[in-house]
Amino acid sequence: MLATPTGLEFRVTAPPGGWTVESVLELPDEERARNVVELVDGVLHVSPLARLEHQRLVGRLWGQLSPGAAPRYEVLPGANLVLGNRNDRLLIPDLVVSTAPGLEGVSLTEKQVLLVAEIESPSTRVQDRIFKKALYAEALIPYYLLVDPEQEAATVYALSDGDYLPHAKSEGGVLELAEPFPAELDLRA
Template sequence: MIPDLVVTDEPGLKGVSLSEKQVVLVVEIVSPSTKVKDRILKRAIYTEALIPFYLLVEPAVATLFALEGGEYEPIAKSENGQLRLTRPFEATLRL
């Protein structure tokens, strides 16, 4: 898979290939041509790979999911164009 953005817990990694064990968060930015792939297919693959966090960014909203009990559960949703994260790190993202 090639996500739009990947966050790892290993600073200074070199190269473009990572194992799923190195990935903390994957981000997919939905476009009309990728919406089914991003919302369903990639989400299922990331669940199977046990990626702890999955951020889905759509035109009007962003949702952060955490892997809990083998499924992604929403833990944060953007409001007024901002997404506030407390996990896996603290951040505020402007959409």
């Protein structure tokens, strides 16, 4: 049993040999439906599902990114993303822009992703700004979109020599993208 940051119990037993991507994806639906369950270097990271305001922003961003992405790319909310060939890293970004539209299955790999997006919350701010950003860069995902809803601000980072550099920043609550495809993201509530 693990405790989530909100104190809710997460009842699972580690499989023999430790956690792998497959063992996480085989967890009971009722456990995964109540929590975000990610895996980094064989260690489970469990957090409660995001607040409703967060989910609404995910929906708005999906709607604003999708027209510019289609038909070459597909924008997916909350997709399982397997990083590397190690079988011990599984993250669930708020949004993923896939380079394999129409792909079926339960997960994507970093080779099938153009952009990942994370929307900060008070409980995930450090993870999103430092930890996940580093993991996505290590996986060589070309673009990282980081959204701070409290400030109505967003930055798109582009991968350069294995690290993310700021590529575009929002102004007045609006982020204008030319790359990786044209889109206007309105972050204002």
